[in-house]
Amino acid sequence: MEFSPALGVYFNRLDSGLQSAMAVARAARSRGLDPAVEPEIPIASDLADRVEALLGYTGVAARLRELEQQMSREEAALKIGDDFVKRTFGETTTEEILDHAIRASMALLTEGVVAAPTEGIGKVALGKNDDGTEYLKIYYAGPIRSAGGTAQALSVLVGDYVRQALGINRYIPRPEEVERYIEEIRQYNNIMSLQYLPSEKELRMIITNCPVCIDGEPTEQQEVSGYRNLERVETNTVRGGMALVVAEGLALKAPKVLKNVRKMKMEGWDWLEELIGGATTSSSDDDKGAAVKPKDKYLRDLIGGRPVFSYPMRKGGFRLRFGRSRNTGFAAAGLHPATLHILGDFLAVGTQMKIERPGKAAGIVPVDSIQGPTVRLKSGEVLRIDDAAKARSLASQVEDIIDIGEILISYGEFLENNHPLMPPCYCEEWWLQEGGVRHPENEMEAIEFALDGAYLHPDYTYLWDDITPANIATLADRVAESGVIEDGALKLPNTPDAKAILEELLVFHRIEGDRIVIGEYLVLLTCLGLTLQLRKRETWTDAPTDDSLGLVMHLSGFRLRSRAGTRIGGRMGRPGKSKAREMKPPPHSLFPIGDAGGSRRSFQEAISYKHRSNTDGGQIEIEVGDRRCTACGTRTYKNLCDCGGHTVPVFRCPRCERETKELLCPACGAAAVCLQKVTVNVKAEYAAALARLGMRESAVSLLKGVKGLISRDRPVEPIEKGILRATNELYVFKDGTSRYDMIDLPLTHFRPDEVGVSIEKLASLGYTHDIYGAELTERSQVLELRHQDILVSEDCAAWLIRVAKFIDELLEKFYGLEPFYRITDRNDLPGHLVMGLAPHTSAGVLARVIGFSKAGVGYGHPFFHAAKRRNCFAGDTEIEVFDGRAWATVPIRQFVVENFDISNPGLDHQGTFYSDPARTFFTRSIDPQGTVRMKKITSVSVHRAPAHLIRFETKRGRLLTVTSDHTMLVWDTDYLRRISAQEVNIGDRIPVIEGTMPICDEITGREIVRALEDRVYCLTVADTHTLVANGIFTGQCDGDEDCVMLLLDGLINFSRSYLPETRGGTMDAPLVLTTRLDPAEVDKESHNVDVGDHYPLEFYLAALNYTHPKDLDKLIDRVERRLGTPAQIEGFLFTHPTSDISAGPLVSTYTILGTMLEKLEAELTLAKKIRAVDADDVAERVLNTHFIRDLMGNLNAFSKQKLRCTKCNSKYRRMPLAGKCTKCKGNVIATVHEGSVKKYLAVSREICETYAISEYTKQRVRVIDMSIESTFGTPAEQQLGLADFM
Amino acid sequence: MLAPREIVQRFLDTKLQVHPDVVSYIREQDDPALIDRILESVPGDALVVSVNHIPGLKKERDGTRFFADPELEIIVGSPGTAGSVAGYEDAIHYFRDRYNKLSAMIRSRTTSMPIEALTTSPHRYRDQECTVIGMAVEVRTTAKGHRLVEIEDPTGTILVLFNKSRDDTFADAERILPDEVLGVKGKLSSDGGLFFAEQLFRPDIPIKHAPYTSDRPGKAVLISDVHVGSDTFLEAAWNRFADWLQDTDASYLLVAGDLVDGIGIYPGQEHELTIKNIYEQYDAFAGMLRDLPSRLKIVLAPGNHDVVRMAEPQPALPPEFTGNFPANCQMVENPCVVSLQGVRVMMYHGRSIDDMIGLIPGASYERPGEIMEEMLKRRLLASTYGMRTPIAAAKMDRLVIDPLPEILHTGHVHICGITKYRGVLGVNTGTWQAQTAFQKQMNINPTPARAVVIDLQTLQPEVLDFS
Structure with a gap:
């Protein structure tokens, strides 16, 4: 891996940090207090180091290759049978010859990759015909499907070929067997649907004539009903493999079989000719090329409470702007923080938004160098809000959101998603590349630049192509007729049509009395073809009427580009969550206390537990691992023997008590377990643990353990760890670690002022110079993020500090070592190492915390995120x-x-x-x-x-x-x-x-x-x-949220032997730790992140023509083009700066609002305000895709509901006749309640009344309403309306 | 105990065939001497021994009818009786009610003991033949192919094993549905954990049952599944039917559910509707009814496509939708029992047929008559709870077939089928809807546009095809 000396230093820092942590972990582990005496997370070495080759070929393969030289693969598959018949490969019995020959040729036909040859053929056997001769039976199993029809059919042929060579007779079916085939194949078709169901005649022909008996293993649940219990058919269950070979193999691929029959001059297959002629193929339907049509797929499955921000390609929606800011790219898109506020704070930093294109979803991050939303206030004033603070203060006055602003999407996203580029909105960085000199100071200068031949500056380009030429004429007429210029502003009467047109154009104005006042009017007048005296110019006489932009260019004489560009639709996706991981119920310790701990599994309750009234409290019986001391041989359950020796798990056969090292008992075959039932005085154990930690009992108000151990070794975690976690308000995950889940966002650069860390601290971490090479002195300088450095949310930081404190206490009081972290306040945290882990994976990635983000998200380098999966x-x-x-x-x-x-x-x-x-x-x-x-x-x-x-x-x-x-x-x-x-x-x-x-x-x-x-x-x-x-x-x-854990927590507390045996138990464990990220070895999707500081003009021009991004590969500086050089990891740039990566709302309104009613109310209120959103349609979609489904589903479930015992949690399909749990006599209760059925009823009714909902949907709600009423009876008089819930 | 084969052989030895009902009766009585008594009483010219030949067993005409009875009377299921579910506690009463009603029918033919007695003192009952009556909880096939059924009564549960080699009871055991009530005669295993079944009893129709027939002339026309509003509704066929009704002497028209196609019944239904408005669908149906002769008494029950709740018993159509129906229409619930000149017709839409076809080996949509026989044997319209048939578990189980009707009228599967089981006429009427896209996919071939005319004096059905 190529890297610069500076990066070398960085890697060394990480390594030494890891080494010192490892040293502490080893020391702690060597005390023997944990299930193993070494840290259990191995450090991964480089893959390439371990390259080794080991693949041999069997004789069959060699022979097959030989045959393939001479003939087609199909022929070879048959011909190989001769070798088997000659017993070349050491077969002994006839069955073996048949078996091996068929499997070998199957393997050849399916290129040796599918399961068919091994799994598709259950077995091969010989049956007896009624005339006493033998016949061949091939038992096909389900995986034969993987072979495909041709190979399936040919396998029958192979069987026949070898059968003939061995002199075995053909299969002579009995009449009832033929009928059984017909019944069974039809039934199979009902269950699984065959590609092709042969007619009864065809089936009859195949079965009566096929010289091999196509048998099969039972694959389905169903049994045949008619031809049951036949002598030569071993099962009544439907045999899927058989059905497939007959229908999709022999029947469908008859021509192919026939071809091979002819080539090999085989006999007894002439009937195939008769059969051929039934197969048909279906045509495929694909509609391509419609990439620029509005797509509403992201609006399907709309969920109540998650608002729509913009309908597909609708006016007023997000305007596409190309570029990458330091926090976008890699599936994150930028919106102006003001937009986030104006959109009801639904989009917080990092919230996912479902978008129309290029991809399906994007994480939303604040970028303040793009434009914010344009709104109409209640006063009638129209203005653009480009400032988050202003957005917050004006939010309550916004009457209408005319335009929701720009969305920043990088070229890399389009490349990744293979989506053609789209015309972006006209923007300054583009303008500057085609004649623009500098940002114009005022309107006059903008006009001057335009007169000099440049395009009109985007800030002064109105959204002309959103309105019709007739609108332009109307507006020009209004201005000419009744406009006046007073006090340096254009004033015209506030007529609805003029106001509407001005709003669509995004011309900023305010209302004074009954007049519209436009401050900047020069460009507008010019574009409307009006003189300063508000008279129509002569250019109006020959004005084109077909194209708005063309008309304006004609009228003004300027060159103009579209400011509207392409609109992109979007709606809120899943809100992100960022919080410490907790199991349910969350334990502090992996110490089992059974039912004695009550429903909270608390030690405090277990201590006072008495199984009989006259005994001492705290005696509980628990199931724990069976361990033996390596030093003195004592049998115990603890990790450390009282003699000071470490213990190891002992496995025994549960039946014969014999100790074994095997998985199964060698004597009786039962699975060996590491398990013993012991009676523990938990009161004494708990007191002893507190004493060892030097703590009083009052220090811990509640210590929660687990009900039982579910891992294989059942090791018990020392109570001390739980006590220390409880005092630090931490919970343990099932593998012994504590974790924090957060959404990951990409970040390539950061500024000291946004990460909450001092310049000195950053310098000490190696951040000495900014991206331009200047020494770091100012908090606003931009630094390039090292690729294994991360920013954690402030809540996560507080949590990490608690974990660090817990680890320090653990080291000091439990292991008797020096504390490691010694973190006293937040500023001590940067520089410490953590482990990043993606869910459901088992490889952690080493990372260093260097700062904090105010938003509840984790920022990391794209490579870091990519490395995890x-x-x-x-x-x-x-x-x-x-x-x-x-x-x-x-x-x-x-x-x-x-x-x-x-x-x-x-x-x-x-x-x-x-x-x-x-x-x-x-x-x-x-x-x-x-x-x-x-x-x-x-x-x-x-x-x-x-x-x-x-x-x-x-x-x-x-x-x-x-x-x-x-x-x-x-x-x-x-x-x-x-x-x-x-x-x-x-x-x-x-x-x-x-x-x-x-x-x-x-x-x-x-x-x-x-x-x-x-x-x-x-x-x-x-x-x-x-x-x-x-x-x-x-x-x-x-793919989901990722999580972090403190490095030492993982190294010391993680044990594989804690991992549960039960469902899902083994996911998310840091089984290996990757220490050094090589960009070449991380997920190469991150290579599509573009890292240049601008896009060239050719790019913009190509985008106007919907060019495919692949064709512009050369124009844009991307990671991929830097691979193999030191620049692959450093020297990245971005096109759009942003001043604060945590600007905008930090928590989504969706999360803040409690009930669905509140969320929905907020969603619909917002929908009514946004011009690009049809509120009635949103309401109807929510009804159809969320509420009605929920109502119907729950009502249906209510009348079929299962029940459950409150005591032992047994499930019942129906109420037992006894009326209570038949196992424990506990109460049996419903799983679907009236309340959950009616949950959305009132709100659905309300929506139907308030919004323009189609009659069909309204009636559906009405019908459901009546059904609910008739199921539960008329409710009590008082009907709560939506308003009652607010 | 006598095996069926032995019994048949005994009769064959005397050159007589024997009706299966007689065989099962002899088995139930468990009295070998009964065969001799029957043989004595069989007249010399008989070829087949029927129930009538059993001494002391006379066919009894069911029930007493009074002349004062109205021509058309709703016995069970008048509007407003379905009621609502007060809480899940009702489910206790619901299944108890089912158990009480059905176990009483079995108990009259055998002596039984509570399950608890067996399970608490297994040693006492070891090697002793005993009978328990329970409701099936779970049915499964063991690895060796035997049938294992968990049954329960209010006192306890026990596992019952039906040995596959006992072909006499095993065929019946293969058809055990969850939540039906069974009597099982057999022996307890030595450890008391298993009950080896030897004989299976179902509530069934009493062997001596003879249906009531009307004493005056009268005809009833049975149809179902009209599906007005669907784009596959067969309007022309309906018009032919309506024309025919003008001239017929039938006085009753019974419609067993799915009067209209409804809305929102399945996803994407709006694309297959010609009338998308549920009110207009009923109005269109009302128009069709008004064109029928007004002397005709029309009984209308709801089905799963109708506007009422899905959970059974389904209430009658509310007045909100039937405002335009002519005065000769009578709304009823689903299921219901109506008396036509004293002849009782149980109308049930037949949602449970979907479940039963899946659970009963060999059952098929093409032969709905068989399913109706299975219903009658179990005396249950819908046996299994929690599958496709939603059930509103109220205090009473309205899905028990009690009282026994003369005619069982169902629909739902769109395929016409007629059966006669122990005197009860089962009629599954077809539909007035052509094959839908869904049915095509499922390879269901409906028999549309058929009406079944029943002579109430003879209970003879006649199928008229209007397609």
Whole structure:
């Protein structure tokens, strides 16, 4: 990695900081008080260091390659059968020959990547015909789908080929078996929808004639109803694999099969000719090229309370301005802070906004070098607000938001999202490149510059192309007829038409009495073709009437560009959250206290707990890990033996009590557990812990533990840690660490005055010079952010300080070491190291806190964000998807590319190029217990590939190539642990799919390979975040808020053995720590961040023509073009400055307002004000997509509702006859209540009355209202209206 | 206990066929001597032994009717009786009511004991044949293919195993639906944890049931699923039907739900409606009704497309929508029982058929008659709670088929089907809507534009096709 000496110094600082923390952590861990005696987060070494090759070929492969030289692949697949018949590869039995031959040729036909050859064929067996001869049965399983129709069909042919060679007779079906096939395939079609359902005649022909018996493993839940319990058909359950091979294989691909039959001169397949002629293909419907039409996709699924700011491409919406500020790019877009205030404070710094284009969503950040909103005040005055303070003070007087201002989007975003450039609004940086000299002082100067041949300066260009030529004529007439120039201002009567036109043009004016007063009128008059005497010039006589801008240019003689540019729609997305992570209920300590702690799991309650009334309190029975001291052999549950020795977990068979090191008991096969039931005097333990810490009992008012331990080893966390956390108001996460979640925003530069850190402090951290090379002396100088430095929110800083204090106390009082952090106030925090972690991933990234942001967000370098996530698949990885009608197996590359919704792509904070799939797809997914479920694919994504990928090979011959930090699933006793790919080793057992069942497979090969493509691909799967890739269950890409933890907290307190065995327990663990970010190895989406200080004129001109951003690649300075040089990481610039990255609202109104009613009220009030928003339509959309769905769904759920026991939480599908819980006699209560059904009823009614809602929607509300009333009865007289809730 | 095969064989030995009802009756009585008694009483010319030949068992005509009874009377389900759900506590009463009504029907044929008695003292009842009556909680198939059913009564729950090798009861066991009430005769396992079933009882229609028939002439026309407002409503066929009604001697028209297509029933419905206004849909229907002869007495029940709540029992259509309906219309709830000249018709729209088709092996939309038989055997219109059929669990279970009607009239699936089970006539009427896009996708082929005419004196149905 190339870097400058200055950066070398930086890296050394990080390294030494890490080393000193590691030293402390090692010292602390060596006391033996924790489950392990070493810090458990390994420091990741460079991937390239570990490149090794290990892949051999079997004899079959060599022979296949030989055959492929001579003939087509299909022929070779058949021909290889001869070798098997000759037993070249050591097969012994007939079944084995058949089995191996079929699998080998399947592998060849499917290019060895899909699961079909291994998993698609369950087994091969011989059956008995009624005449006593034998016939071949192939048992197809579900994954045969992955082979595709042709390979499926040919596998039958292969079977037949080998069968003939071995002299086995053909299959002679019995009549009832034929009928069974017909019934079953039709039933399968009802369940899963086949691509092609052959007619009854076709099916009959296939089954009676096919010389091989196509059998299958049961794959579905349903059973056939008619032809059950047949002698030669082993199951009554529907066999999906069989149905696929018959329908989508033999029937659909008959011509292909026939071709091979002819080539190989095989007999007994003549019936295929008769069959051919039924298959049809469907046409695809794609509409391309409409990139500049308004797109309202972002408005679908509108949620109540999240306002719409601008309708698609509507006048008054966000005007596109190209550029990047130091806090935008990388899926963040800039708005003027005044805009944020005027838009009701709904958009706080970092709030996500769903946008019309180029991507789907953008984090919103304040940029004050662009224009703010233009509003009409209640007084009638129209003005633009370019100042946040002014926006706040005027907010209450705003009557109408005529224009919501500019939005700053960088070129890189368009490139990332593959969206054509759009004409931007005319702006000064563009003007300056085509004749502009300097910012004009006043109107006169602007006119002078224009007369000199330059375009008219954007500040004096009104939005002429928003109005019609007729409007222009009207306005000119009004001014000419009744306007006067008085006191240096143009005054004209306040007529509605003139005022409306002026407002649309964004001509600033105020109202005096009944007259409109326009201060700056010279340009306006000129453009209207009026003289200073307010007479129409002669140019009016031959004025063009078709084009407004053309008309104005003709009238004025100036050259003009459009100030309107392209409008971009937007609505509020998900509000971000920034807070310490808490489990529910949040514990202070991972110490189990069972039910004795009450619902709060409190120690205080457990201490007074008496299981019998006449016993001492505090004696509780808990299930803990079974550990043994390495020094004296004592059996205990604590990490440290009383003799001072460290203890290790002991596994026993729960049945025969035998101690074992295996996962399963060697004697009886039961899963070994590390578990013992002990009676603990928690009162004494607690008192002893307090005594060791030198604390009084009164120091801790409430200490919360956990109910039970759910990890494999069940180690117990020392109570002392919990006590110290409780006194520092910290909660523990399931892995023993404390974390803080926050939204990540990109930042490349910062100013000392906005990060709340002194210049001296920054200098001591290495920030000695600003971007222009000047020494740092002023708090307003702009500094370039080091790529592993971050800014944390002030709340996070306070939290980090508490953690630091906790760690110091822990070191001092518990481990007997020197305190490490010694932080007394906030200024001590900068310079300390933290660990950044993206959710659902297992690799932390080392980072240094250098300052604070007032907004509740974390600012970090794009590389830092990008480093945290790039877990994906190589493009040829096969995945199985179900589109609601049929399953398909496709390479992930093809799936992602085909289903990437080009019209609406997005770029997220981590720099991933993603979109919703074009249609709804499902895939198989696995939960941590190993249950396979169908889950929806919620998005598809494309990532730039790192230089190296890891390829795994399994015992069952499956291959999977993933990025090194891809989340893999590994069996751990009886649940699936999520670990990163670089941690997966040979011998690890991973889940693979067999039929529809997950089974265990073993990693036999692990190879680091160069990435052949420059992209890797991934899907997002709902809920479980797992999917089947090449037949192997793995994790997938995830994206959400990131979190930080203090470095020493992770190093000392994190233990893998705390990680729960239960569902989702293993996600989000810092299993590895990346210490040094190499831009070449982070997610390469960050390489599209543009880092120049301007865009050239050619760029703007090209944008006017909707040029594709790829064609302008050379014009813009981007990270990608700097890779491999020291400049890849330093010397970045930006096009638009901003004075404060935390300007504008810091908390979204959405978060502040409590109830949905308040939010909705605020949303609709805002909608009425914004010109670019149709309030009635917003109201109707909210009704349709949120409220009515909720009402109907809940009402429906009410009449089908499940019940639950209040005591033991058992779930009931219906009320038990006993009327109470049949297990514990507890109370059984409803899960859906009247209140939750009616939640949105009053407000829906109110909306229907207040807004222009379509009759259809109104009636739907009315119908639901009546249904609710008839379900629950007429409510008591008093009907609360919307107003009653305000 | 006697196996069905043995019983049949005993009769075959004497060259007689035997009706399945007789076999099940003998099994229920568990009295081998009964066969001899029956054989004695069978007349020499009979080929098939029917229920009538069982000595001491006479078909009993159901119920007493009074001449003062009005021609058309709503026995159960007049408007306003469906009521609302006061709270989830009602669900206790709801399922208890179901259990009480249905278990009483079984209890009359066998002696049973509370489940609690079995589970608390298993040793006492080991190896002893006993009967329990319970409501099915959960049904599943074991790894070995046996059927495991958890049943409960107000005292406790127990797991019942139906062995797959007992083909006599296993076929019935495969059709056990959650929340139906069953009687099970069998033996407790040695550890008391499992009950091995030998015989299964359902509430069923009494074997001696004989339907009441009207003593004066009268005809009723049964239809359902008109779907006015849908773009697939078959107006021409309806007009042919209306014309035919002008000249017919039928005096009653019963419509079992889905009078109009409704609004907001499924996503995107607005694109498949010709009348998008729910009031106008009912007005259009009212217009159609006004064109029918006024002497006709019309009974209108709601369905899942109608404007009332989905949860069953569904209330009658509110006056807000029926203002323009002619005076000869009578709104009823869903389900309801109406008496036509003393002949009772139970009308039920049939939402539960969707659930039952999914749960009963071999059931199909094409044969709705079979589903109606299953309803009658269970004496339940909708067995399973919590699936597609929303149920408003009030204090009483209106979905229990009690009293027993002469005719069960359903709709919903758009496919015509007629069945007769132990004297009760089951009619699933078709629809007046052509195949919808959804049905096409689901490969459901409706039988539109059919009306079923029933002679109330003979209970003979006749299907008229107006398509």
